[in-house]
Amino acid sequence: MKEDAMEVGSEKFKELMALWEYTSQEMGPELDYKRFDELMNFWKSMPLEMHVSWHEAFESASALPEGKRSLPGLRRLFAKARNRENIDLCNLEWKLRRGFSIFFNITNIIEEDDLEQKIPLAFGRLLGMKEPDNSIHNVWQTYFMPLATTKQMVLICGCVNDILQLMHVGRRFLGYEAVQQALADQFEGFKSCLRMNQFRAWRQELKLDFPELLAKHPTDEMRAALGKEFCDWVEVQDDWLWSEEV
Template sequence: MSDQTNLWLYREPSPANMHLSTSQSDSDEKQLPQEPDYEKYAAMMELWSRIHQKAHLSWREGLETARRLQAGERSVSALRKVVTKAMREEFTGVEFVRYKFRTASDRHPIMRDDVSRLIPLALGRLMGVAPPDDADEQALRCPGLWDGHFVPRTIFRLDLRLAVEYADEIMQILKTVRMRDSFEPATIEQKAME
């Protein structure tokens, strides 16, 4: 999987790329007869609301989405889409971090944007912490997105203490590694190796 493909998978949904997830089947579904509400919706919401705070953020976002569904919109299919989206986002976040570390090498260095923005966002979501509204601006500031936003919200949570310590150690090590900007040309030695 190429670096660009992986970044596309992790990209947050935005109006600019929403057309990528829309398919012909979405318009076909609107013509199908209305599916009845799931009879165990209330029990499902009660169980889902007990989700642990350290669960991936996508599960809490999914819960809020499911709660906002109106009567007549709570079908098994609709709820399945919400759950599938939460599962996919959790898996994509884990795979993004794993991929970045597994493929890091001189030929495929971890970029500044990865360390300042993308990896902190992925780790924060994995720990159940929502990103700030100004994540792109915070990534450019000192102390930065990881130290300025995620650590203060997680460091004193006993349930996350070990995970935060490991993630913080990784982030501190990454900050000391020589990285390239994504637009910085490769050195002559790197070009020769390719």
């Protein structure tokens, strides 16, 4: 299944990301992780605004009985959380960054469903907010923004709201070409929020104290299956989020 990632459409992109997550899993039984209690004490200190996948992984790990707390099992939970976070970040990059679709030789079209549901939901997940049970009109303003309870989150949610409003203007009035650079600039501002001190400090402490849980990926097998260009690009997103540089 070797395909040039630059010729892959958005639907194929999602399929490849799903396959990447699946093939990143490691199999094999092992004794319980000796530092499990220490890990859980640290894990529960993560910022509330971390991607929802980290909170769900924490809940899954907390429910593991003795005898089911192996290092491979925990690494699968970490890989899944990390990859789901990456999927949302990469999909937003795919839609919002200037010149990205040109680089991959793909027409970057933002559909109505992207604007009304998919993009707001991705922003919400990245900020640790679970999706509503049912589809909601104007979901960002009516559902997500009221969940912002701190001054910091109000500011971040306001930044996202500005992005979504600019997208509405581009789609309905001016065209995306007219607002693309402004969108890219505002999205860079949002990304800087994901690297604020509290998030960066937690990630760095996790890397330093529990390096055995964060195996480097993608593997050689994944590169062979998905294509080097695609895996290199995804890995850059992951490195950016987890690097020590601001």
